[in-house]
Amino acid sequence: MAQLGWFKGPGGLLTGLDRVVLRLRAKKPPAADAMVGAAGHVVTPIPRGGYGEVLFSVRGRPLKYAARAHTPLALGARVRVSSALSPSAIEVARLGPAADTCP
Incomplete structure (x- = not known):
């Protein structure tokens, strides 16, 4: 599992995707x-x-x-x-x- 460090954790791929999803939700007009x-x-x-x-x-x-x-x-x-x-x-x-x- 140590090989998946780039995928999870601070600065990892999943963290980046989470940020993108949150930004898209925030920009959606009511x-x-x-x-x-x-x-x-x-x-x-x-x-x-x-x-x-x-x-x-x-x-x-x-x-x-x-x-x-x-x-x-x-x-x-x-x-x-x-x-x-x-x-x-x-x-x-x-x-x-x-x-x-x-x-």
């Missing part, structure tokens, strides 16, 4: 259903009956989702996710002016 309740802002206007884009900050990284709303929303509008439509699309509702002061 699914849309995990974003329900999160606040973000519109970066591509959402037209009536169509889709736009909303930007969020997740663990310090920017993250965009396709978004739909019941009413048209302009660029920069603050919104909160009300539901997930698919793994990569959400439905949002506009936040009122009082919510603009919240982080």
